Amino acid sequence: MRRFLDRLYAASGGLAAICLAAICALMLAQALGREAGILLRGADDIVAWLTAACAFLALGYTFRHGELVRVGLWLEKLAPRSRRVAELAALGVTALFGAYMLWAIARFVYESWKFKEVAQGMIVIPIWIPQMSLVVGCAIFLVAVLDELCLVLRKQKPTYQVAEEARRAAGDYSETV
Amino acid sequence: MSVLTASLVLLALLLVLLVGGVWIAISLAAVAWAGLQFLTSSPPDVNLFQSFWGSSASWTLAALPLFVWMGEILYRTKLSEEMFEGLAPWLGWLPGRLMHVNVLGCAIFGTVSGSSAATCATIAKVALPELKKRGYDEKTCLGSLAAAGTLGILLPPSIIMVVYAVAAEVSIIKVFLAGFIPGFVLTLLFSGYIVAWALANPGKTPSDEIASSWRERLQKAKHLIPCLLLIVFVVWVMVTGWATATEAAAYGVLGALAIAWWSGGLDRASFMASLMGATRLSCMIMFILAGASFLSSCMAFTGIPRALAEWVASLEPNKYMLIAILAGIYILLGTALDGVSMIVLTTSIVLPMVEKAGFDLVWFGIFIVLLVEIAELTPPLGFNIFVLQTMTGRDSNYVALASAPFFFMMVLCIALITLFPELATWLPDMLIGVAKK
Numbered sequence: 001m002r003r004f005l006d007r008l009y010a011a012s013g014g015l016a017a018i019c020l021a022a023i024c025a026l027m028l029a030q031a032l033g034r035e036a037g038i039l040l041r042g043a044d045d046i047v048a049w050l051t052a053a054c055a056f057l058a059l060g061y062t063f064r065h066g067e068l069v070r071v072g073l074w075l076e077k078l079a080p081r082s083r084r085v086a087e088l089a090a091l092g093v094t095a096l097f098g099a100y101m102l103w104a105i106a107r108f109v110y111e112s113w114k115f116k117e118v119a120q121g122m123i124v125i126p127i128w129i130p131q132m133s134l135v136v137g138c139a140i141f142l143v144a145v146l147d148e149l150c151l152v153l154r155k156q157k158p159t160y161q162v163a164e165e166a167r168r169a170a171g172d173y174s175e176t177v
Numbered sequence: 178m179s180v181l182t183a184s185l186v187l188l189a190l191l192l193v194l195l196v197g198g199v200w201i202a203i204s205l206a207a208v209a210w211a212g213l214q215f216l217t218s219s220p221p222d223v224n225l226f227q228s229f230w231g232s233s234a235s236w237t238l239a240a241l242p243l244f245v246w247m248g249e250i251l252y253r254t255k256l257s258e259e260m261f262e263g264l265a266p267w268l269g270w271l272p273g274r275l276m277h278v279n280v281l282g283c284a285i286f287g288t289v290s291g292s293s294a295a296t297c298a299t300i301a302k303v304a305l306p307e308l309k310k311r312g313y314d315e316k317t318c319l320g321s322l323a324a325a326g327t328l329g330i331l332l333p334p335s336i337i338m339v340v341y342a343v344a345a346e347v348s349i350i351k352v353f354l355a356g357f358i359p360g361f362v363l364t365l366l367f368s369g370y371i372v373a374w375a376l377a378n379p380g381k382t383p384s385d386e387i388a389s390s391w392r393e394r395l396q397k398a399k400h401l402i403p404c405l406l407l408i409v410f411v412v413w414v415m416v417t418g419w420a421t422a423t424e425a426a427a428y429g430v431l432g433a434l435a436i437a438w439w440s441g442g443l444d445r446a447s448f449m450a451s452l453m454g455a456t457r458l459s460c461m462i463m464f465i466l467a468g469a470s471f472l473s474s475c476m477a478f479t480g481i482p483r484a485l486a487e488w489v490a491s492l493e494p495n496k497y498m499l500i501a502i503l504a505g506i507y508i509l510l511g512t513a514l515d516g517v518s519m520i521v522l523t524t525s526i527v528l529p530m531v532e533k534a535g536f537d538l539v540w541f542g543i544f545i546v547l548l549v550e551i552a553e554l555t556p557p558l559g560f561n562i563f564v565l566q567t568m569t570g571r572d573s574n575y576v577a578l579a580s581a582p583f584f585f586m587m588v589l590c591i592a593l594i595t596l597f598p599e600l601a602t603w604l605p606d607m608l609i610g611v612a613k614k
Contacts (some may be wrong), residue, residue: 020243020455023242024243024427024431031424045236047239048239050239051233051234051235051239052230054242054456054459055459055463056229056460056464058460059464061460062460067457067460067461068201069200069461069465069515070195070199071198071201072198073513074197086198087198089197089198090200093194094199097210100210101229104221104226105229108222108223134229134233171568173292173294173295174290176292
C-alpha cells in the first residue's frame with residue numbers, strides 16, 4: 001500500500017512535469033512555425049488544457065513535499081502535542097473540503113460527459129477529456145490528505161513537515177516566491 | 178444580513194482557517210463556499226468548477242510555469258558562484274566598494290530567479306564570506322542583502338507580476354515594463370544609501386583595490402553577460418510584439434537551458450530537479466489562484482467589493498490618504514502572508530476601490546509589488562530576514578535592524594511612485610499604448 005501510494009504521487013507529479021515541458025515545446029513550435037509560415041491550429045487550446053493539468057495533477061505531489069503554502073506563524077510555535085491536535089484539525093478541514101471539491105468537480109465533468117458537451121475552440125473534442133485532469137488531480141490530492149491524516153493519527157510526523165524541515169536545514173529556499 | 182456583517186463574518190472565518198494552518202488555497206475556497214452557500218442563491222459547486230477550470234485552463238496563465246521553470250534552471254547553474262567575481266572588478270571604484278556587489282548581484286540574480294528568498298540566500302552564500310574576509314561592516318552587508326534580495330520581483334520577468342497581471346486581468350507585458358524604472362530607482366536608492374553610509378563612515382570600508390584590465394573584467398563576467406542578454410531578449414521580444422508573454426517565456430526556458438549547458442551546469446539530474454521544482458512551485462501558485470478566483474466569484478455575487486468601493490468613494494478620500502491606508506494594511510498583511518497570497522486575496526476587494534479612486538491598475542501592480550518586497554523585510558515572517566538569520570546565526574532583530582535603513586529606502590520609493598506615477602506608467606504607455614489593457 002505504502003509503495004503504491006508513493007508511486008501514485010510520484011507518477012502524478014511526473015505527469016504534471018511532462019505537461020509543463022509540453023507547454024514549452026508547443027509554444028516554441030508555434031512561434032517557430034509562425035516564422036516558417038505554418039499555422040498550428042488549436043495549439044492555444046491545448047496549452048490552456050495542459051496548464052490546468054499541470055496545476056491540478058501535481059497537487060498531491062506538491063502537498064506531500066510541503067510546498068503548498070500556509071500560515072505557519074502560530075503552528076510552528078506550538079508544543080509537539082498541541083501541534084499534533086492543530087495538524088489534525090487543519091488536515092480534517094482540508095480533507096472535508098477536498099472531498100467536497102472532488103464531488104463538485106466530478107459532478108460537473110460527469111454532466112458534460114452525459115450531455116456530450118464539446119470544446120469551444122479550434123479543437124472539437126468532448127470537453128470532459130481535458131477536464132478529467134481536474135478530477136484525477138483532486139482525487140489524488142484527497143488521497144494524499146487522507147494519507148497524512150492517518151499518519152498524524154498514528155502519532156507520526158506528517159510527511160510535508162518532514163520535507164519542509166529538511167529543506168530549511170539544507171538552506172534551500174527555492175520554493176518561496 | 179447586511180453587507181457589512183456578512184463581510185465581517187467571512188473575514189473572521191478566513192482568519193480562523195488561515196491561522197489554524199489550513200492550506201491557503203483551501204482556506205480561500207472554503208470561505209468562498211460558505212459565502213455562496215449562506216449569503217446567495219447561487220450554487221457553490223457549479224461556481225467552484227467554473228472558477229477552478231476558468232482560472233487554470235488559461236493560455237495567459239501558461240506564462241507562469243514557464244517563467245518559473247526558467248528561473249529554476251538558472252538557479253541551478255554556476256551563475257551565482259561567478260556573481261561575486263564577475264561583478265567585483267566593476268564596482269570597486271564606488272564609495273562602499275564591494276558592498277555594491279550585494280545590491281547589483283541580487284538585482285541581476287533576482288530577475289532570473291524570481292524568488293526573493295532564494296536570491297537572498299544564493300548571493301549571501303557567495304558574498305558574505307568574501308566581504309567578511311575583507312573586513313566589511315557586517316550590519317550594512319546584511320541589510321543590503323536582505324533588502325536587495327527582493328529587487329528581483331520588481332525587475333521583470335517576475336513571477337509575482339505574472340500573478341498580479343492574471344488576478345487583475347491586466348497585460349503581463351505592461352506590468353513587466355512598468356517595473357523597469359521603479360526597479361532602477363530602487364537599485365539606485367540602495368546603492369545611494371551605501372555610498373552615503375560609506376562617505377559618512379570613512380573608516381569602515383576596507384581599501385583593497387582590485388585592479389584589473391578590461392579583458393580580465395570581461396573574462397570574469399563571461400557567464401553574467403549571456404544571462405543579462407537573455408533577460409533583455411525575453412523582454413525585447415514581448416515589447417516589439419514579436420512574441421506573446423507566453424512565447425517569450427518559452428524562449429526564456431530555451432535560453433536558460435542553453436546558458437546552463439554552455440556553462441557546464443546542465444546534466445540529467447539538474448534538468449530533472451529544475452523541472453520538478455518548477456512543477457511544484459507552479460502548482461502551488463496556480464492552486465492559490467484557483468481558490469482566489471472562486472473567492473472572487475463569490476465576492477461578485479455578494480456585492481461586497483462594490484459596496485466597499487462605493488463606501489470608500491462616498492468618503493471622498495484624499496487619493497494619497499487612500500494609498501497611505503492601503504500601504505499600511507499591506508504592510509500589516511505582509512507580516513503574516515506570503516506575497517502571492519497577499520496579492521490574490523486582496524485583488525477582488527481592493528481593485529474596484531482603487532479603480533474608482535482613479536488609479537491606473539498597472540501602476541497599482543507596481544505599488545503592490547513594492548509592498549510585497551517590504552513584507553519580506555518585516556518580522557516575524559519576513560522571509561529574507563529569516564534566511565539571513567539562519568545563515569549568520571544572528572537573531573532576527575539584529576537582521577531586521579540592519580535592514581531598517583533599506584526599509585526606509587523602499588518606503589521612499591513607494592512615495593516617489595505615488596507622487597510621480599509616470600515612473601511606472603510612462604514606459605508601458607509609450608511602448609504599448611495607454612488604451613491597451
